[in-house]
Amino acid sequence: MEEMKAKPAVPLPTLGETNDLGKPWRWEEDGCTVTRSAPWSPPGCHPVGCGVKLYVDENGKLVKVEGDENQQITQGRLCVRCLTLRDFVYNPSRIIHPMKRDPKYRGQADKWEQCTWEEALDIIEENYRRITAEYGCESVVFFVGTGREGGTLGPYGTYMLRSPNMCYTQSGYACYVPRMAAAAYNLGSPYPEIDYAGGLPGRYDDPAFVNPECIMIWGKAPLASNPDGFFGHAVVDMMRRGARLIVVDPRITWLSSRADYHLALRAGTDTALAMAMLDTIIREDLYDHDFVEYWCYGFEQLAERVATMPVEKAGEICGIDPEYIKDAARMYANAKPASLQWGLAFDQKANGMQLSHSAICLMAITGNIDVPGGQILGNASSGQNETGFGFEEALGKDLISKMIGLKEYPAYANTILDAHADLTLQAMETGEPYPIKMGFFAGNNLMSCTSAEPKRWHDAMCKTLDFCFTLECFMTPSAQAVCDVFLPLATAAEEDGVDFAHYGATPVGTGFMNKALSVGECKTDMETCMIVGKRLNPQLWENYHDVYDFIDDLRLHNNHRFKDVCKEVYVQKDVEYYKYETGHLRKDGQPGFNTPTGRVELWSTMFAQFGDDPLPYYEEPQYSPLNTPELLDEYPYVLTTGARAYAFFHSENRQIPFCRELNPDPLVEINPKTAAKLGIADGQWCEVWNQFGSAKLKANVTIAVDEQTIHAQHGWWFPEDDPNEPNLYGTFRSNINNLVPNFHFGKLGFGAPFKCLLCNIKPLAENYDTDMQLVWEKFKREDQ
């Protein structure tokens, strides 16, 4: 519980030094006011703070969005989701006024009625008082999705609802936090991102930077995903400057096709590969002796452990030529510097913590941590800066001790103070340890996207929640199914706010969102949190008079005033290397790493303390050709899901005609030979199924996957389809998460098999094709 007390300090931008570009933040041009901004969400995105120029005409209408060439990281480059922001802002299906619906009519689209904010707040307050009086504050859950403005707003649960239960509803928290926890526990720093000179004023030409000779991209597709504050195109920038690639991915991607080594392993077998690479590097004496001797803990034990996974054995498990593994390991170890970029595939398996631990071992024994062009770390004061916001003061020890999963999975619950996803589902289903009666979701569409077995989550919520409300831009299947009040959410173009690369954990930069327009009665996450919080728990909000007080305190920790600094638009953060020598990694100022032993823990004292093996070990996925050969007759293919699509952020953007046209239907990738064998034609609708469920997707016949592997897109629903129960915009028809089970996590409570299951696939005669004409007609703006 010690960790909960600390209110982490905010990473301080050094204003005026790193960003003295002398560029205006707002100007007039051809009858428009142009505002520079560095948005986060919505539309959903991670906090890269991509630079945009928002053109607003004299009527206050957004007319176009362009990339901001002044933004130091993105330098004018933008993805389709920002370029189509105008279609998001003015989409005819966007909800721009509060709405209410009698809970007895849940799932009925025509029963919503527009109401005022006051009325909506009255309904929320009345239900909150009634429910918490009977069942306590712990019966209220803040259901949360991916990390973005809404998703990371800890104060929603803490200061608004005064509940210990903020629950990210993906089984085993299978996104980011497992990697972060493995790093926090074993490296003492939350996220070792690859160095792409993000924080350096001269970027790649800065004298402090060294271009990596080798980048190993593992279970990540950064060009499509730009995750967590990493700008994916930076990989291409560094390739142009000479970096060679190793890509570890069962699929062929743009980057793997340009790599020196593409380790196309069987999905889910990564830890075996990582251990074999460690073994090769140690056996062939390619490791950094000084770094290992002075800064690592448990090297001998690690060497002994990984010797149990020689390349021959790993090659067999992963389906890769052992010599090829050796060569790749040599290239990574010999390159100076080299960086390793780990992705979502690390989290989406029960064996993922061991994989993350192995990756940290690889980074460490090759001496690439905290060096230019290697892995960059934040200093002792950076971290996930708002989750711990007043947690203990607001809740008190008694309420905190009721957090679901705190006792069973402390390694999980303590990392970012989250209720365990699977145990929260269980609590809704069984009423144990206590009933869950009220919900709020911001940034979560669990029935289409976030959660495994979505119908199960649907049934549990519909059964147990007396009252639920949401803050959203669009009516989602989840909101349609279970919400009783809908609050309209402002987009990033309508918001003043702040975002940090890696939520503050790595030294890259801070972006400022500058409000350029208003739409309807929409409010931002920060405004809503404060308004609802002042109603429900006014005593906790006494110090905040307007939303800027809240932004200054929460995001800038009162070290700056938003209004003074927002005109900087994007501020790079100071970068310091070799902090383990200067004492800047540890709060006590001692040299070394912020771990119990002061070293990078190859032998993990924290894992041991939590009851897991302190060394990396390999476990087959729960359902796999080697682990469950008896299932192969029925489910002969390895299923991986959710590799990011350029057109969409998860379940979003399906109502944006330009995005939808890029990817009109849910796709399943299948190898041409497999497709031929099964009589599946390119573009034909198929059913993919396993022992947990089935989904209908359209075949994308491609050599991107091998004959054994099937890859399915995730997050699908059809905003043009029938909204009512039980159809709910057709979301259960094509939801690949029907095939993903809950409760298949690892010993520490983390991980879920989203990227390593078995399945079968067959062609369908039916046709569910999107009618693009209908999409355009239904979702186009008046002036399009």
Ligand SMILES: Nc1nc2c(c(=O)[nH]1)N[C@H]1C(S)=C(S)[C@@H](COP(=O)(O)OP(=O)(O)OC[C@H]3O[C@@H](n4cnc5c(=O)[nH]c(N)nc54)[C@H](O)[C@@H]3O)O[C@H]1N2
């Ligand atoms: N456009 C877009 N960008 C996004 C998102 C989005 O929905 N759309 N979502 C955001 C979120 S929340 C996240 S977490 C990030 C995730 O972004 P990434 O970390 O890049 O993860 P994915 O795109 O899911 O998968 C990356 C690669 O892992 C491969 N893979 C699949 N199974 C395995 C396996 O078992 N082992 C290995 N080694 N590789 C495997 C896939 O083939 C894919 O190429 O993206 C963020 N960015």
Ligand SMILES: Nc1nc2c(c(=O)[nH]1)N[C@H]1C(S)=C(S)[C@@H](COP(=O)(O)OP(=O)(O)OC[C@H]3O[C@@H](n4cnc5c(=O)[nH]c(N)nc54)[C@H](O)[C@@H]3O)O[C@H]1N2
């Ligand atoms: N099969 C499979 N399933 C997966 C994955 C996979 O790889 N495979 N990836 C998983 C991962 S890593 C993640 S993180 C989850 C993501 O799951 P979710 O977080 O549910 O994904 P989204 O669809 O992006 O977001 C849900 C809603 O948030 C709203 N929203 C966007 N920005 C904001 C904001 O700032 N504030 C508020 N209040 N609302 C906002 C959007 O309108 C959207 O309707 O999906 C998971 N699901």
Ligand SMILES: [Mo]
């Ligand atoms: Mo995620």
